[in-house]
Amino acid sequence: MLRHLDIRDMLIIDRLELAFQPGLNVLTGETGAGKSILLDSLGFVLGWRGRAELVRAGAKQGEVIAVFDVPQGPAAATLLADAGIETDDGELILRRVNTADGRKTAWVNDRRVSGDVLRRLSELLIELHGQHDDRGLLNPRGHRVLLDTFGALDSLLDDVRGAWKTLAVTRKALAAAKDQQAALKAEEDFLRHAVGELDKINPEAGEEAKLDAERRLMQSAEKISKDISKAHQAMSYDAAEGALTDALRWLEGAADKADGRLDSAIEGLNRTLNELAEAQSGVEDCMQALQFNPHELENIEERLFAIRGLARKHNVLADDLGDFAETLRVKLKALDGGADDLLRLEDDLKKAQKDYTTKADALSQARKSAAAELDALMGAELAPLKMERAVFVTEVEAGEDGPEGSDQVSFTVATNPGAPAGPLNKIASGGELSRFLLALKVCLTRDQTGVTMIFDEIDRGVGGATADAVGRRLKALAEDGQVLVVTHSPQVAALGAHHWRVAKRVEDGMTLSEVTSLETQERIDEIARMLSGDSITDPARAAAQELLNG
Structure with missing residues (x-):
């Protein structure tokens, strides 16, 4: 869980400290106010690849510090042990500095680490998602990996990878033996x-x-x-x-x-x-x-x-x-003995192929079972999001043999009864896509604990009752953890347990971004602004109060 974020001299932020809480945290503000800069800064300290120039103009260096609870589980324990990171106080303090000339240096609990360690650690700390998803939900090439993770198929995957390696080695040995025989035959x-x-x-x-x-x-x-x-x-x-x-x-x-x-x-x-x-x-x-x-x-x-x-x-x-x-x-x-060697290698190849096929078939069956389970969960998730008529189908089809099996996996949807199913990002409209991705994210992260989920404008393209449904799902998702939402929807903002407003100010001719934690009256004004625009009216405040009252 993300506890604290300290940003200094990054882009248009001179100094910013945020103390995040469990539950649903919402960040609102006008377009261009700097909400994305917060995510860029968080991504920087987590080692994600992003903007090349992050240091605020005129500053010698930029710095981001993020404090997380120590993630649980064997994967986290192994990673931290391998990196030599001590966590006696139950916290992970990530600190990363970017100098004006582009040099980057990072520490975790005062232990110098590489960007690769940060990125691997971030996978255990943060789940970032937005309508323009960059973590594989919209990319069919990543659907198989997501399904395997959802189905906890690591053991079967390891079996298939081992069988594929044996098959590849045997094929190579047979090919080399045939080449050698041909060369020897020639002389x-x-x-x-x-x-x-x-x-x-x-x-x-x-x-x-x-x-x-x-x-x-x-x-x-x-x-x-x-x-x-x-x-x-x-x-x-x-x-x-x-x-x-x-x-x-x-x-x-x-x-x-x-x-x-x-x-x-x-x-x-x-x-x-x-x-x-x-x-x-x-x-x-x-x-x-x-x-x-x-x-x-x-x-x-x-x-x-x-x-x-x-x-x-x-x-x-x-x-x-x-x-x-x-x-x-x-x-x-x-x-003279080559013919016998070739026969032996051909027999070895047949055995290796049979072993691979058996294990790949077992993996394929497990994937189909996981796909059926995922589809059922998606059906249950879509109904509260006002998409009870939509159908989500995980297609598992035969493909080329490889180290991870012989299946092609793709997430498809049909938004209306009788409508043909198609790829997620081509069939759904903007608002529908947001809800599909929210439901899919919920299903794929059902067993994760202690991970901070960040949704960047996941509610784009929806409003009214649908936006309210999205907000309620995000609130329910945050009950057992922490969710950060960047939103332009007043319905979603009203459901947050904690609310921050991102705004710009001009100081000494320089534009800077600031983030303010909002109390009750300030929240009413901010939600009223989201409802009515720059001119906040009493009816807008009344509507905002009604939204906050639920």
């Missing part, structure tokens, strides 16, 4: 030939370098084998080894008589013979390695050239041929 000949070539050679990582080294060694073997053989002969027992062995034997024979002077020489010869043995072993290994079959060189060269040829052909490094071959094998396996 099937290449894949089979390339895999055959690579499997035949079966190259290994590092094999090229190894083969190249073996090839070079074999090519140089004949040239170096003679020198290696001579070296081996020089190190043999008939040469170096034998001479060193004789020298060691001679020295060891003389060592006993040399008083230890030959010990180091003997140790050195032993070391030399050991190292000579290692050298001989290395030379023998090399000589053995250099012994090869001439055909072996031919085989090595043939494999080396084959590996290098495949690397050039497929534009990869020789060491990467094995990984490349595996990639091609995977593609070939996908091609």
Whole structure:
């Protein structure tokens, strides 16, 4: 419930404080007095998109403060918790500032918030409605959302959205699989030939370098084998080894008589013979390695050239041929197993489609039940508004499948018996439209508590007994909450529990708007003005008094 509204330097308002009350609050005034500015200012602090330039001429910044009771329910609790807003005192103080250069800053209970948080919070605080409705009542695209909200169909909607998501994912997977199969089919000949070539050679990582080294060694073997053989002969027992062995034997024979002077020489010869043995072993290994079959060189060269040829052909490094071959094998396996994958995905798609259809049908049936309930409630609401002959019908028809079901929903009316039904905004006249929208708003907000309802000239186009009927419905609607009505109808104004008059004044050459809370005599004069115009007569005052007396 809106408790307080403080506006500073907004449009033609310099300073305005209003303390709203429970029940029916009416705002009246001449056309252009600034009633819409109040709603623009309230919309500004609630984060609604509206006028771009709101700061009063000559002011550095404009500011609006609105005080509400904390809304109840899990949605409000979640929103406030997510935004980090504390509400220990049971109030929500919304404050928003607009500087002259267009910068906007907002706070809720001294917590800095974004415009998006304000807008989401406003949905729990305010219901704004006028003849030129901008909240979906006149827009057929929003009728399905309104019906779903009225019927509390969130659970069924979530089921359908989940089924639609699964269906969409499965469709995408099937389409991708078909595209992949087509692409693989186009290169099937290449894949089979390339895999055959690579499997035949079966190259290994590092094999090229190894083969190249073996090839070079074999090519140089004949040239170096003679020198290696001579070296081996020089190190043999008939040469170096034998001479060193004789020298060691001679020295060891003389060592006993040399008083230890030959010990180091003997140790050195032993070391030399050991190292000579290692050298001989290395030379023998090399000589053995250099012994090869001439055909072996031919085989090595043939494999080396084959590996290098495949690397050039497929534009990869020789060491990467094995990984490349595996990639091609995977593609070939996908091609060969693709038919089974497609069958599986097609079966998954059938199951997903069936699941979606089942859940969409359940949602459709629930919508039709909610539509029948809404139509019955609308019938009961229209009678007190002098429209007992009118018929309101919520049409639920088959449409295209989507994430929110396969229904098209539209609100239609027939204003007279036998007259064809049609769209709400095309069939009803201005006065009829006001009453239809009032009745519809009442039905759609039947379960809302603590929400302030604002009706901006909802009574336009009606007068006399019809205006009185509209006013009485608004008064009844306000009994359990708070309703703010901007009106030009004296019948509606007379039914208000609280009455404010909006007027303009000129101060220092500047036009300003002011709002005055009216007491009994002032209300009589204001309603008399609404009845008779600028010249308030005694008969007009008497008529106003009669209206106030009910």
